[in-house]
Amino acid sequence: MSCLVIAELENGTPNRPSLAAISASLELESTIDLLVFNPDKIDEIKKIKNVKKIYSFKNKIDNLVAEDLVNCLKQIAANYKYIIAPSGTFSKNFIPRLAANLDLQPVTDIIKIHDKNTFDRPIYAGNAIATVRSHDKTIMLTVRGTAFQPFAQDGGSAEVELLPDLLEGNHSKFINKEITKSERPELSSAKIIVSGGRGVGSKDNFKIIEELADKLNAAIGASRAAVDAGYISNDYQVGQTGKVVAPELYIAVGISGAIQHLAGMKDSKVIVAINKDEDAPIFQVADYGLVGDLFTTIPEITKEI
């Protein structure tokens, strides 16, 4: 009995949230097994310390649907005491479905481990923290990537077990995917994020945010208000209902600071708020504040940096 971590890869190796999930897992068990969907860089992944075994598919798997993935995973997962994945859109889609097959109640989005079966997780958009004890025989967890350090030790030599190709079911078919092409860093792993809110005013005006982000090699974020207003697509949304981020620098531009947005960024190391309304709640969580018109201030900053 041990611990299976289902990892997401970026350029062939576990991404930052997956490395954080590995750190969390190693607080629970001394060694772990990993499951990955792409064998291309398996020799690199094998070196991660304290990984005993890696399950990988023979060929890289793209565009998998939750139904097929769960049908494959349920046999493997049944042998483990812990099944762990990084929190995110990908795991949210299949972890609960896998749990249904194993009759388990997952604890999602954990931010702290108290002991073998007791965890903290945020509720009410991070406005409260619940300490939860699981009484399940197998404990399924998703780990919030910003709450644990990414695991960075190597020297391991895991064995590899190749899995047969996934069987495709008849009831759910992948049709297509539109990925927004971007040279910018991923929101969840960026060191700097420049985020725009309703104050930005329009889709066109978001260019101001983009220009500053490009100058800083930063990712772009947005508040729910900006997404609702159609300025930018939902995958840029930072907050309770979007992504939870914790970069070294978070620059909030024209964001008032609704509770649900604060929940997604308040763990950032340094927060800068730029807003024309000096009473905006965003200033209560910011380290540095600048009251002013973003349409003049932001281009000036972009020019000066």
Add this chain to the structure above:
Amino acid sequence: MKALVAVKRVIDYNVKIRVKQDNSGVEKENVKMSMNPFDEIAVEEAIRLKEKNLIDEIVVVSIGSDNVQETIRSALAMGADRGILVKTDNELEPLAIAKILKYFVEKEESDITILGKQAIDDDYNQTGQILGGLLNYPQATFASKVIKEDNAMLVTREIDGGLETLKINLPCIITTDLRLNEPRYASLPNIMKAKSKPIDIIELKELNLEITNRLEILEVKAPPERGGSVKMLDNYSELIDVLKNKEGIL
């Protein structure tokens, strides 16, 4: 064709919640309660499918104490046809909720079951997917567009970095994301009309389902405050200066 929509009564979106003094939970006395916003989107989507004559009846299910009837009533006022309240005073977890919903999806022979992707109180984001797994129905989570095509649904879903479209056969489970639609306000005549729409009230124990919570909530605390207070700067040069020289970030 029939749609079943699951709704949850939660503390209203705009209320700033307070953790109870004894750390046993969140204060719910004298606090405004509303339908979970993602569930409103689910109700709206079912109504739009009905307006396109793709489905004939919308059944709304909720689980909780007597006052959950209000939440069901507001879904009826939006345009759902009838309601089911499963009565229990216990706060149930997603696995337990999904087991109850499974019973009604099968009993009602629902073709399209729509749920909000997440409740804004416990933030689990699990019930729809668990329900899909229990029923072994295809699922499309985080939907931003739903189209009927032949005997299947074409669902565009929000994923990391963009959108993905799946084709899922009926019967199916769909969970809603923010941009799927903008829920309507119930008009006064519809609010009046909703008063005469039927709500079946069923005690949970009458269903004879084996349901136990697996998680024990030991305590609920307020989150740690962010240390220090904001330093207001006079102009952008000062800002660049502190970020470069004090914080060493730029």
